[in-house]
Amino acid sequence: MTTKPGIAAAVPDAVRKLHPRHQLRSPVMFVVWVGSVLVTVFAATDPSVFTVAVALWLWFTVLFANLAEAVAEGRGKAQADSLRRTKKDAVARMINGDVVAGTELKVGDLVVVEAGEVIPGDGDVVEGIATVDESAITGESAPVIRESGGDRCAVTGGTTVLSDRIVVRITTKPGESFVDRMIALVEGAERQKTPNEIALTILLSTLTIIFVLAVVALQPFAIYSGGEQSVVVLTALLVCLIPTTIGALLSAIGIAGMDRLVQRNVLATSGKAVEAAGDIDTLLLDKTGTITWGNRRATEFIPLGPASHETLVAAARLASLADDTPEGRSILELAGGQPASDHEKTGEFVPFTAQTRMSGIDLDGRVIRKGAASAFQLSDTAREVVDDISAQGGTPLVVAENGTVLGVIRLSDVVKPGMKERFAELRAMGIRTVMVTGDNPLTAKAIAEEAGVDDFLAEARPEDKMALIRQEQEGGRLVAMTGDGTNDAPALAQADVGVAMNTGTSAAKEAGNMVDLDSDPTKLIEIVEIGKQLLITRGALTTFSVANDLAKYFAILPAMFAAIYPALDKLNIMHLATPRSAILSAVIFNAVIIVALIPLALKGVRYRPSSASALLRRNLLIYGLGGVVTPFAGIWLIDLLVRLIPGIG
């Protein structure tokens, strides 16, 4: 659902952002803006190739910063536009027959939606069942089922009912709906600075103040030394020193971070939540659907007494022929998967009931049943096998013919592939995983071990989940969880990062601070990574920006003062041609590096789960050391070209 408008498309926006009111939002870039105005005035009153060139490149610096932001916003706008199309004037048919515009709905209104109609607003299905096409917001073309009651009752305005008829109770006001929030989010209209961003801005402002002082104080020192400097040169020095690289890219990084989340079909209510995701200490994961496939699959036939393996398999197959549950299908599959013959279809199928706790078939006088262990009279040996399976986290199903137990089918909860590795990654990142399940402690322990989670909460009721979150938070830990049911809502609200599944209830979606449109609970892991990546990118570019200053000193200081202290020319280790070319090259490098780093700001610094020390060492090496070396090469190269300009070289 993303399109990538080119840089060209962002240029008009970048120019529009030259307005000082916009520049005030970033103290660093505001200083550059003021400097540009100042130098322009000097260039206009006393024009020379040098002053005009410096003025131009200072404006480019501001422009490039705007460009970075505009490109990041442009991506979001494209998404917003496609979302807006889904909102096209839906008409709501009230349950009493009135027809009103979708924009006039109130919370609590009951509307009827039939096949082919667009659902006019966010709400819960209160009557009926329908297939719904949600591709407009999720990008997923397969229709989903929405039905009254239970955890799949929420519908989103702008999606289309494909079959049947449902009655929906509207739960959000027009303008505050899910799609509206999504549009606001991707457009960055309501983008508020996140806590870490604010703290970083303070640090950058401090650096800026220090450099303003250092440069302003340099003039009297220069005058004392007999080498008064022009305002143009001092401004150039100042702009080169203040952290323009990060100052220019900071807001683009934030917008792009949200954008990456949206691209993975996750909606966050605030940037704060995304940042919090990077800080998560404890991850609560529901066992079913997240860690395991959720359906219990037959994995073994254990014959008992005189019955042979073949007899058991055959009987189990017959008993499951008409069993359409995932468990039943998995038994058929394990038994060879042969479908029912015509003769077998003549048998009488006995469905499962809560009273009998068994199901099966009556065929040719044979009474074949399979069911819960408690429904059968078991021998001591059988009891042992059954208990053993339970202890290992499986579910035993007993198979009997005419009251004689033939054996036991082992149903196991199968852990999804790759989970163990993901949990190991999380552990390396310092995140503790806790599996939450309604299973008994024995079963839970077995699965927890198999999946490699750090801890588990067995026989969990919603209030237990809540207590666990509180307990973790007491210890200062940040907790993330996923949930879909209404009874998850309090825990979702309590968690620092609560990701609601889009298939879940409105209550769950309201309570969480993120919604996953794909309803994939493992997405939480990616969300954590995006959160971390966001911070790393800011930190890395700040380090890079500050590290750049060393080379700039080596370029500009000899250029300024070699005339009065020829010995200072020894610092001109890049052998820049003239003082003018040196200063101009530094200014150009300072501007160009912004453009060069826009892709990195938008994509984010690569994040690989590893220990904090390893991460820091790696980023310090790349962005710290790289930040020291790069400008030496860059300024030297630019000088080779700049020196060719008459009046500069």
Place this chain on the structure above:
Amino acid sequence: MSPLVAGLVQVGVLVAALAVAYRPLGDYMARVFTARSHSKLERAIYRFARIDPDAEQKWSTYAFGVLGFSFAGIVFLYVIQRVQSLLPFDFGRGDVGPGMAFNTAVSFVTNTNWQSYVPETVMGHTVQMLGLTVQNFVSAAVGLAVAIALVRGFVRYQTDRLGNFWVDLTRGTVRILLPIAFVAALVLIVMGVTMSLKSGVDVDGQVVANAPVASQEAIKELGTNGGGVLNANSAHPFENPNEWSNLFEIFLLLVVPVALTRTFGQLVGERKQGYVLLGVMGTIWAAMLAVIWGAEAAGLRPLEGKELRFGIAGSALFANSTTGTSTGAVNSWHDSYTGLGGGGTLLNMLFGEMTPGGVGTGLYSILVMAIIAMFLAGLMVGRTPEYLGKKLGRKEVTAAAVSILAMPAVLLIGAGIAAILPSTPGALNNPGAHGLSEILYAYASASNNNGSAFGGITVTSDWFQSSLGLCMLFGRFVPIIAVLALAGSLAAQKKVPVTAGTLPTTGPLFATLLGGSIVLVAALTFVPALALGPIAEALL
């Protein structure tokens, strides 16, 4: 013994002595500030001053105490200087003028001990003993108290209480500084330092000024004060008679700041946290010693401005330690150092006095720097930055930023104005780059509350007296207020648990990061100014 070997032996003895004192003193100071009971003397003081020693204070109350106490100290010092002629032991030296009295009052209360006066002709014994020496104790104790309050910010959770300033001040004075200074004074007397209430002593028919030197000398070094009772300071044979007293004085000025890292480790419950700070301080101290010593040994006139008693090594060791601790005592004439060597002493101050810094101030300054370094590092590992189990958010970064910003701001503004005042060239001994070094040094010394004199600059004009006085005030109290605010917001937080995602702050990686930040911040801020002073000199 060659001078090199002799110098290395001195360094070895010094480091060994510090190592011996490190654990007992560090642990003792930790106990002093955590003990529940009050001594009889302390109880008497609290009763007299009507203080409830068990009432803990919020950060703002604590800061108010610091400011109020210091302001009262300034007023008192100012007044007794202005009416000196009415006091005993004034030897007819008369009242001190308003500019000098203001500068001196501020100087001693801020633990700077910058001296724009010639002690033996301006200050009588009463002002020295009742005024200046008292401030030598309590101004150091104030620094100690603020550092301890900051550490409490780290080790306390969800509280707005940081301890009681009056208790910390009293304990720092009576339990730590007074006893050590008493013993040290006796040792100094044994080593040959003078102690007399007479105004002078007849030496071969010539009257040489004398004073109760030993008692003031001890706290002058121990409290990282530096204000000499004689003008030649620790170059004077009465203050510093031989190489052993020289080494002992260097030991005294280093011992508390160094041992405080142990105290810190004890208080936060992980000694390694203190060792790593000491490692960073020590590495920079050693590197700067190598630079200064090497530059002086290679200088054209290596012994110019140095005492033959101490030689190059003894002078470089003293110069490096006095500028790295915000002490400001001198045993040689820094103005005569080479461009690189003199620049080194200047750079030591520009680091912000944390290698190892003054009593208390060194610890809190390096912790503030650690917060800045950990903020960036935290971002780079993808977590909300934290240090010692506390998150570094908007409030913490703001406070740390204000604390770091104060010194460069007043220094650059003051030196910038001074550089273009028409009267300045007349106040300087040297023109050109060295003259600028003299200006920069004076403002760096004042703004960092060091107090050492480069020399070569006459600072008795109203401009210098008042501007340097203001630099001392802002350089001292802006960071203190910010540090206490920082402590307040840290103490209010919950503990962030340590996980595999937590960046360890005990290893070489953190040490490199912290050391790098100290050097980088100073370099980025001051390289332009230094380029026209010491760098231009050194490259000539």
